[in-house]
Amino acid sequence: MLVRASWALRGFPRGLRLTAKRRGLSGGADGRGAAADCFPLDRALLRLQGQETGPFLQGLLTNDVTRLLGAGGASEAPRAQYAHLLNVQGRCLYDVILYRIHESSQEETHILLECDAAVLDSLQKHLKVYKIRRKVNITPCHDLALWAVIPKVPSKEVSPELQQYTGKVVVATSDPRVDVMGWRLITSQGTNPVEIVPGSKIGNIEDYHRHRYKQGIPEGIKDLPTGVALPLESNLAYMNGISFTKGCYIGQELTARTHHMGVIRKRLLPIQLAVAEPFERIPEGAEIVTESGKSAGKYRAGREELGIALLRLANINEPLHLKLSGGATVNLTTSVPKWWPKPTNA
Template sequence: MRPPFSPLLRPWLRRMSTVCFPLAEARGLLRVRGPHTEGFLQGLVTNDVERLKDGAMYAHMLNVQGRSLYDVLLYRVPGPQIGPHDLLLECDVAAVDSIRQHLQLYNFRQRVEVRPCPELSVWALIQEKKELSVLPPSDPGCVPDPGCVPDPRCPEMGFRMVAPTGHNVPDILPGTEPGNVCNYRRHRYQHGIPEGVQDLPPGVALPLESNLVYMNGISFSKGCYVGQELTARTHHTGVIRKRLVPVRLSSPRSAESEGLEITTMSGKSAGKFRAGVEDLGLALLRLAHVGEELQITAGGGAPVGVKASLPGWWPGPGEGT
């Protein structure tokens, strides 16, 4: 059975060159169901699950030291076999089993069931032409279909779609073009969007340095959750000196580039290269060095130039932490 599509989506597709990226090899789904689902997840993720209506919500799961373990997208997607308290949890496909074990560890006699959801797959629908604007998440017409919702992280990430596994979304949505995971990653890195355990190493990445606030992934007014104390304290100091930023390399990266130090031309440490594909990637940089000439030197080889930038979708000074 094909998933239903509202007429609200079709004008959006007609006026944009939209690419459909199948993410089954990169992103997995868990189904969390039961009458205690919202309260259970409320104590384990950074965002306020009780505010999630129909649509999607971004969040991190933290360890007790306040470092990110997993980045997730939560969906409340209506359907014939989905109960009123059921949620879908999207995560890195390599972390599905780890997240399931993590949730079960905290499931103390609560009526919550967590199981894999191979019958559904995730797609990203992203516009290709930069001169056309994506409908912002605040637009009421931005929820075009129960299975297709705005990506909550930033407008440049377009829509997220949850569809039955085996469906070919470009066939269902005439006028869209098929994409691949490599180009999807390039799009993410171009706009500075981290995703998965490679970009956000479990137990290493700090959520605020990973731009969790900018990506609408945290609530500072909800109740307690695992890892809250350090995150809240850092937020209220208002000082974030390092952030994940998009970088472009002067030549395609090698596999050995990940984790290497980025320096200024004078040799001063500026940060570390986190992950990338070809000549694009993410780096955890001191903001004071963004805009300077930077480089990576590995194994005695020739230095590789690094050009860092701040994403256009970031809020202006004083608008966010």
């Protein structure tokens, strides 16, 4: 494996560490019941390494990569960072999470970049288009596996015992978007996370997506259609995915203008259908209407009765209906996620 893991364990999220009484994620002192679910994600990783990796990404991503890399010797630099890559019209191309890799033996910047597995090849090609002559190597990481860890009850107990997993854990960090998404765990292929996260079990990936939709968290091209989704309507600012003080990047002009105008009339919101509907009955981009038939937004994606939709904020407290194939409709309700900052029009 190309990356050693000892550095990562020093920054392991507190709730993932094992205590002498095995209470960190064990569901209590008696250890009854799994207190965390580990979900194998359908996401892929690219490794970016080289002297000019930081400036290269800084000109492409919505977030300030210098913060991730500890600009100015900052001791509290984040271990992970959420961001979007936009097209020149300011619409989302790819949603990504960056992971900082630092080893004492390395002088070059080393970053792992997470993306939807379905767009791995196109993202790699996109990056190489803008690479030109920069000293940056971009390679897929087929030797690594990515997991989401969702704890039932957060724990603050700490222990250094996870040092025994050096060589298996590459990255372990809080999800940089919102606390309700738990942690991200990157391991070598074939590693069983249950052996690393005490008191955990392997979860069904459908439950992970239902959790996301219940919280209103978009992820991947189904939720954020390429060339369609706008970053601020997709709550990028709410999920710590954008800097309004960094220098220029592709797609910045429309995004900055929208932010400074201070008016965002539509946002992605979690929705719940009155009855669970099979995917084939919900057309792509299905319209959501008010009681009077006025358009209130569009459905994006979901699992059974849970999903997310781009809705006009002025209509979210009204009775709403989702149009299905064949002219049928189903009632739905929506809610403002508790993790959203206030006021919601910021």
